[in-house]
Amino acid sequence: MGNDPNPDAGTAAAVDFQVVQDSPEFTELRKRHRSFVFPMAVAFLLWYFAYVLLADYAHDFMSTKLWGNINVGLLLGLLQFVSTFAITTWYVRYANKKLDPIATDIRHSLEDEGVGLPEDTK
Amino acid sequence: MRHAVNIPLAVTAEDIKDSTWINILIFALFVGVTLVVVLRASRNNKTAADYYAAGRSFSGGQNGTAIAGDYLSAASFLGICGAIAINGYDGFLYSIGFLVAWLVALLLVAELLRNTGKFTMADVLSFRLRQRPVRIAAAITTLAVCFFYLLAQMAGAGALVSLLIGIDSRLGQSLVITVVGALMILYVLVGGMKGTTWVQIIKACLLIAGAFIMTVWVLALHGFNLSELLGAAVETAGNPQLLNPGLQYGVSEASKLDFISLALALVLGTAALPHVLMRFYTVPTAKEARRSVVWAIWLIGAFYLFTLVLGYGAAALIGPEAIKSAPGGVNSAAPLLAFALGGPVLLGLISAVAFATILAVVAGLTITAAASFAHDIYANVVRKGQVDSAGEVKVARRTVVVIGVVSILGGIGAQGQNVAFLVALAFAVAASANLPTIVYSLFWKRFTTQGAVWSMYGGLGAAIVLIVFSPVVSGKETSMIPSADFAIFGLNNPGIVSIPLAFFLGWLGTVLDKNREDASKQAEMEVRSLTGVGAEKAVDH
Numbered sequence: 240m241g242n243d244p245n246p247d248a249g250t251a252a253a254v255d256f257q258v259v260q261d262s263p264e265f266t267e268l269r270k271r272h273r274s275f276v277f278p279m280a281v282a283f284l285l286w287y288f289a290y291v292l293l294a295d296y297a298h299d300f301m302s303t304k305l306w307g308n309i310n311v312g313l314l315l316g317l318l319q320f321v322s323t324f325a326i327t328t329w330y331v332r333y334a335n336k337k338l339d340p341i342a343t344d345i346r347h348s349l350e351d352e353g354v355g356l357p358e359d360t361k
Numbered sequence: 362m363r364h365a366v367n368i369p370l371a372v373t374a375e376d377i378k379d380s381t382w383i384n385i386l387i388f389a390l391f392v393g394v395t396l397v398v399v400l401r402a403s404r405n406n407k408t409a410a411d412y413y414a415a416g417r418s419f420s421g422g423q424n425g426t427a428i429a430g431d432y433l434s435a436a437s438f439l440g441i442c443g444a445i446a447i448n449g450y451d452g453f454l455y456s457i458g459f460l461v462a463w464l465v466a467l468l469l470v471a472e473l474l475r476n477t478g479k480f481t482m483a484d485v486l487s488f489r490l491r492q493r494p495v496r497i498a499a500a501i502t503t504l505a506v507c508f509f510y511l512l513a514q515m516a517g518a519g520a521l522v523s524l525l526i527g528i529d530s531r532l533g534q535s536l537v538i539t540v541v542g543a544l545m546i547l548y549v550l551v552g553g554m555k556g557t558t559w560v561q562i563i564k565a566c567l568l569i570a571g572a573f574i575m576t577v578w579v580l581a582l583h584g585f586n587l588s589e590l591l592g593a594a595v596e597t598a599g600n601p602q603l604l605n606p607g608l609q610y611g612v613s614e615a616s617k618l619d620f621i622s623l624a625l626a627l628v629l630g631t632a633a634l635p636h637v638l639m640r641f642y643t644v645p646t647a648k649e650a651r652r653s654v655v656w657a658i659w660l661i662g663a664f665y666l667f668t669l670v671l672g673y674g675a676a677a678l679i680g681p682e683a684i685k686s687a688p689g690g691v692n693s694a695a696p697l698l699a700f701a702l703g704g705p706v707l708l709g710l711i712s713a714v715a716f717a718t719i720l721a722v723v724a725g726l727t728i729t730a731a732a733s734f735a736h737d738i739y740a741n742v743v744r745k746g747q748v749d750s751a752g753e754v755k756v757a758r759r760t761v762v763v764i765g766v767v768s769i770l771g772g773i774g775a776q777g778q779n780v781a782f783l784v785a786l787a788f789a790v791a792a793s794a795n796l797p798t799i800v801y802s803l804f805w806k807r808f809t810t811q812g813a814v815w816s817m818y819g820g821l822g823a824a825i826v827l828i829v830f831s832p833v834v835s836g837k838e839t840s841m842i843p844s845a846d847f848a849i850f851g852l853n854n855p856g857i858v859s860i861p862l863a864f865f866l867g868w869l870g871t872v873l874d875k876n877r878e879d880a881s882k883q884a885e886m887e888v889r890s891l892t893g894v895g896a897e898k899a900v901d902h
Contacts, residue, residue: 308604313450350895
């Protein structure tokens with residue numbers, strides 16, 4: 240369709256992606272990615288639903304006053320904000336350090352072989 | 362309890378009517394400025410890539426602000442403030458769910474989708490599956506989600522303006538919605554994605570700044586002490602339960618289940634919203650995509666902390682009963698609070714910002730729906746790819762007009778409902794129809810076309826049928842059709858049934874599928890999604 244943002248990159252025909260997929264570099268990249276995001280996703284979803292169930296079924300506990308009018312429910316809610324910010328920062332550090340270097344290497348070597356955008360995007 | 366409040370509490374629609382002209386003036390000024398920006402930004406819109414993905418030319422910070430702009434819709438500002446002011450702690454769940462949901466997008470979806478180097482969600486989903494069926498299904502779910510989201514925005518626009526100019530007749534509000542629709546069509550036709558991105562950036566800054574000023578103001582009135590603010594809210598409302606969970610959702614076992622359903626829809630919906638997904642394609646590199654999500658998370662998180670203060674502030678300074686009886690009802694809490702704090706000038710400013718918010722979000726949604734129709738159904742299915750980029754843009758423009766008209770009609774039907782609640786329905790539809798297929802196609806090698814089609818149609822169908830037979834549509838005074846009662850499904854939000862069902866159907870459809878998908882395409886998609894090969898703009902060449 241003539242809207243390729245990077246017109247000098249050729250087609251993907253020359254590269255066998257299954258070979259790349261099985262290469263040790265790519266296997267390592269996938270392992271590093273999944274070993275971070277899967278456990279982390281499970282962890283924050285458990286923590287979120289624990290909070291939701293407490294707010295739904297443990298009214299007395301959540302209504303316990305801590306300081307003045309601040310109760311347990313408000314504190315746990317605000318801690319959801321804190322954990323979201325913390326996981327975000329953690330992931331960015333991990334991705335910059337552990338994922339990006341390998342991903343960039345693989346990308347450069349593929350682009351040197353002439354791989355561009357997927358065909359029907361052009 | 363010590364009180365620092367000496368503000369006239371009885372803010373009524375009559376007080377606000379006196380300032381109609383100031384509101385209209387500020388509003389017109391703002392719309393004029395944004396239109397000029399759109400015109401200037403859109404001079405270089407030539408190809409389909411420019412029109413949809415802004416030529417991948419935005420930085421992470423700019424794009425993150427635009428994502429926040431897309432996401433912080435009327436639901437976040439008017440809806441959440443109103444929900445907290447009236448239902449207290451139960452309204453807070455919206456803020457938490459809307460924010461935590463971004464972790465799903467950040468960790469599992471955003472970068473991987475962006476790296477595959479496509480334009481629309483349907484492009485990505487049909488990457489390694491059979492093109493036609495998956496593309497049509499994905500385009501239909503995109504249109505459905507955009508439609509529900511648009512309804513909510515239109516309901517918000519109606520509430521806001523009816524408060525501003527004291528229009529509470531149904532006909533008057535319908536007229537207002539028609540004007541918003543016409544403006545929005547103009548925006549999108551002229552600007553394309555690049556134009557709407559700039560509108561989102563400007564509007565996000567104004568909205569966050571406006572909310573910040575009001576937050577500081579409310580806190581200052583209560584000695585910068587959150588506990589004192591909460592105490593004042595309880596005193597005005599005359600109900601200590603405002604601070605505790607259960608005020609809205611604790612009344613019965615069914616409503617408790619509804620709370621879980623809502624929580625599920627909120628946390629899983631974000632990563633499947635087509636207009637948010639589309640924003641990931643407007644940045645040049647994978648690193649910028651990640652950076653933009655991080656920006657968005659910080660901005661959105663900060664904003665939701667403001668809404669907590671604003672919601673309880675509205676409860677303290679105006680009171681739940683006064684809010685409910687104002688024109689616009691629950692959605693008028695934030696503008697009423699602005700009036701109580703800073704009189705007509707602040708009301709005018711905040712309303713203009715809220716109005717621009719709705720306009721910009723509507724524009725973003727419309728262009729997503731238009732792109733989905735023009736690119737996925739028209740260019741790739743009807744014309745089988747035999748269409749040039751100019752022809753595709755022409756169809757996209759016509760689709761914008763059609764969607765504009767449909768959303769105006771829908772908005773007229775959805776008047777008077779809480780905007781955050783209506784948006785939660787769009788989230789439930791997105792999480793049911795799109796998320797299972799997105800997750801499976803990124804992470805499950807064996808996933809097949811049949812699984813995708815079953816999951817998308819099954820999830821979409823279940824969500825819509827359950828909404829139709831819920832108290833949202835009939836059986837209660839607040840329903841869309843209060844005179845009829847066919848609400849056989851007891852929950853307001855369908856998520857708890859439709860989301861697991863869609864995941865199950867995706868699995869079932871795949872294991873029962875006798876066909877195998879092309880393994881080399883799966884390999885290509887996986888390699889591309891993790892490395893971003895070819896999708897980086899030529900920055901390192």
